Amino acid sequence: MVTPRTTRILTCALMLHGAAAGVSLSAARVDALLAADNRDVGNEGVALGQVLDDLAFLRKATIDMVGRIPTHAEILQYQQWPQTKRRAMLVDRLLKDDGFADRWTVFFADLLRIRSRAEGGNRLLAYVHQSIETGKPWDVMTRELIAASGSTGKAPSVGFLLADDSDPMEMAAATGQIFMGVRMACAQCHNHPFDKWRQKQFYELAGFFGKTRQIESRLSKKTYVTEGEEMKVLWPPERRKPKQRFAVAPKFPFPIEDSAVKPDYLKRLESLRAGELDKNKKQREADALDALIDSAGTTESPKAEPTALDVAREAKADIRKLNVQSDLYRRSKLRTELAQMVTHPQNRYFARNLVNRVWAELLGRGFYMPIDDYQGEVTHPKTVEHLCDEFIANGYDVRFLFRTILETAAYARAPLDAEAGNNARKASQAAFASGITRRMVSEVLYDSIVIAGHLQDYKWPKGANVREFERRVRVPLEPEPEALVPAEAEPEPGQPEMKMTTKPKPYDLEKVISLDFDKLAASDLEQDLGRMKAMSDQELEAKRMAEMDRKKKSLRRRYTYKTVTEEVDDNPRFSSSMRMATPAAPSHFLRVFGQPSRDGLGEFREHTPSMRQALMMLNGKATHEASRVGPYEPIHRLLTGEGRNLVKAVERAYLETLTRRPNADEQAEALVVLGQAPLEGMADLRWALLNSHEFRYLP
């Protein structure tokens, strides 16, 4: 399976990074094991996909790692690197790129079903982003997600529980599907005839969340996750109409492998973590974890003074007002236990789940499908075992996983071309011997249009695009002081980016407003306290009535519609969609291209084409603006004036959109399109390139 070229790459990778040597060996081992696994099932004679050429590899890896196509400068830089080293150098650079955390936050936000609209949603998003940025190990992150207590102000990972109202049944199903790759939810209602999970086991798993309580503070308008005394999860289930129901004893249904001899990967993990401890890293991590999980410090007593004075004040105020007996920040012993077992290095489900999900994201198919439905079998057992061992031994470092996969020969293979028959293609793909065509995920498609079209910055001088726009506005029939009411809803205070008015302006569906993750990741305790100006009941009631009255009046008002003309300098800039409040409004570009709504388990990214997608690409604002050639763009001077060089311009356009040079026929075709009006012609050419299949689908 290892081609001469890959061997070359691996060798150079070894030469380049002493520290990373093990990584590349690991990738070579993956290819060898894939071949062995294929042999075991008699699948070794399949058609091999060609090895991607250097530029195609650059495109694919850049799209996968940082969520956009490479820029012209990046292409040139890459091509200046020594040919034998450039792929390894590229992977190195990409893993350090800021875009890495952006792109993979999207992946983890899908997995964890993060919704900006949910309480603490944006904080959770920023937390995940920061975790990826700083290389937080996946097991540490998982423990923080499962075991956190308190409010999102202090413990942002608590948003994970809040999203499901800390409901034990929901959380049990989520724990199985998200962290273990197992669908246990069916067992919530019945013993599934073909499933190994019994209903009792599901209830026992839910039991770990059975003492978790949510308390809403009227003062801070925040919800606190804390631990109560009473077990809410009872057995047998109510629908069996039992005479009596008992509190379940929480029990972890997944096997923790227990071997007499300590496996090698475990020894390596232990020595790695011990080393980290030496460097005091572990300590800092533990501190951070304590701060997140316990919030109230190390003491067990609910009455004791928490570490942060502000927290104490807030908590006390809440307790007084709401007459809450328990500590709002009480640490959950049960969930801490559960988190330890889920992330136990000898719980194979945990490592396999993420290995399989990442592999599926990068290779187009997992070792078991669907990726949340492990049934005891994988297509390539030796490969999976190896990847799991290495992932664990390397401290659940997700970057390690990416590096390993990106350096495999399997990743660098192109799909079979049209001549291969369907059966040959299927067999080859099943063996990971050729690439599976993947479409860019919606955020990547959007950002790639922005990069290809130089839309991050103004590409026109001020006033170059002044234009009259017609806009429909709603006008009240009864005369009013304010004569024109714009046909859009009022922005909600504080979070304008999260509202999508029901009456969007044209092209609002492609608008992106980025969140400030750094600000969101910082503790918002201050902000909490600022908002804690307590309102009396009367004040609250008065506010509510005023709101009702306003609604009533606006409902009774009669409107008509008029078209008004506005003059606008239409010179837009586009931001990255990676940091947008998420998920976007349902009719937004990102959603139309398959961003999930994240409101339930069992929902995946949708990659099927639709007419709406086609319309948004053919006639959308982003594509249109990306196509137009602005004077501030480098390509402009190749099209007009003294530096005019149309052949070079066409080459640049191809490089900037498709990361490759045009062949002779394409060059000739493009020159005809450029014709007598190169600026317009170039816009036409780029519009077509952006809409082409080749742009949207990875090499």
Place this chain on the structure above:
Amino acid sequence: MLQATGATILGMPVARLLAAHNKAAATKAEHVILFWNGGGMSHIDTWDPKPGRPVQGEFSAINTSADGIQISSIFPNLARQMHHCALVRSVVGSNGAHARATYELQTSYNVDPTLIHPGLGSIVVHEKDRIGDLPSFITINGQAPKPGYFGQSCAAYYVGEPGDTDPYLAFPAGIHEARGNERLDLLARMNARAIKQSGNAAFKATETAMKEAVALMKSPALKVFDLDKENPNTLARYGDTDFGRGALLARKLVETGVRFVQINRGGFDTHSNNFPAMENHGLEMDPALGALIEDLAVNGKLSSTLVLMLSEFGRTPRINNNAGRDHHASCFSCLIAGGGIKGGRVIGASDKDAMEPISRQVKPSDLHATVCHALGIDHEKEVYTSQDRPSMLIREGAEPIRELFV
């Protein structure tokens, strides 16, 4: 209307195509207009008034054009069309929370963490051919449920504000027709080369979607979305509100061949101040509903167009301390008209305070099965999800309300 738009498909006027279509299944419904009322609409203040009881609240019950059927006084116009409508007053849902109830009322299934079920509109367009260039399934003023395992091709086409021009249906500003067509030609050449080189099926599916998009952009049928040229009297009859315009647009869409139109409306979660809120709803909804049903009947489209109004549940007969009503899933009502049902009748009945049904209990999934039945779709048809798991179009155990049709 159809003559006016002059829409043609493959050179055949839409009207004739529709006629041909209707002949094939003479008695069956061909289209659905679904009013989705988000929040849980009070049944007592709409279709199941209890005059003389303390639960009745602030509205009276009024007589209608259907003998012996009374509805709430907030619907005086609709009351004159009740001989075309049937009421089901004994719907029993199983979910009292918005998200879960919405899912059940829109898909017939309960929330399942392992599967997304398609909404009713997606089911219908999956089973029925498209007529003409317009999308088969259009949602107005809000989103329709997801297409689930039927995929994006069964997703609803979204119209924000009825009467607004969708910017995505025309070449961008500054790109005139001829230039736009040249661009499309260039793109077609590029993509043809890509398809020739790659065996990727996704390319072909993308190509199909693009062709549909271009056909829609160029379709004369698009005129139907323009309400500015409507007779002002017609607009006035529907009530010149977003809701009224939505209902008018729905009628025009159905007349142009669209299979399923969903009109969304929110604001029914009246935990407080139920009565002024419902009065406002009546002011907007009543003229629109009355005019829609009347026009469909006059134009002869009512028998082939099923009009249905759903909400996630009803509201408590008891009026709470905030003059509101809370969630009530154990008994609520549903309005149905057209599509081959016989109007002027009531199915099922609730007790004296509309707390529980006393006859002919109807499950939410029975309503979906009824829609399928009207359209000649086998609601028990087995379908396969994208993971090759078998499922049924409508949840197992659902039965159409057959007596509506005889």
